[in-house]
Amino acid sequence: MITHSVFFRLKFPKGSSEEATFLSAAAKLSTLPAVKNFASLKQTSSKNDFDYGLTMEFENQQEYNGYNIHPDHVSFVNTYWEAYVEKFLEIDYEVIG
Template sequence: MKRRSFIKGTAIVTTASAIVTSPVPEGFSRSKSDHANNPGTIIHSVYFWLKKGLSSSEEKEFLNFFQALKNIPVTKKLTFGKPAPTTTRSVTDNTFDYNLIITFENLEDINVYETHPDHLAAAQKYSKFWERVQVRDTIIT
């Protein structure tokens, strides 16, 4: 009896381990998201710290910056928002005012975006609203 329980338990652990460590079949993703990204996709995350003392109308005007970027043809997906009110922890940084996330198909597309006239014009027009910007780009593997 003990041997059967041990073998049954080992089979479950071995099977679970194989599922977790097995390669992902082509065309599938471990992500539960309905907009899974392919290897080589670039996630462009930009954090903005706005100038202190902006009025609510100035902050609303700043949001037009994100709308201007949506029109650049190489942007696959664009979202933005404010810091979430998650639990304060030593690894959490909620000091920024807005976060912009743009998904690009590949490195070529983000290179086009970085020098696109609409991007450059929008950055110049709306930079008067921020005091700090930090960019973090990730390539999906």
């Protein structure tokens, strides 16, 4: 199982219409094939510079690769991610053992 996580800060203020638009568009990623256990996250700690996160799981590398090239994911990245996200950290990982 691969967990794909991104943590980010938007270019727009919290509570803005742009924030709502972005988070709504991001939530639609949960409907893509092979996406499991999708969650939108809100930061509660002051220990880093990120405000939000998205996390999801994939059964294997092939399914994760398919997600990355899926037209709806590519469109989300081109339309929303690149225009709305100011800073991010991507972490992809598997459980050891």
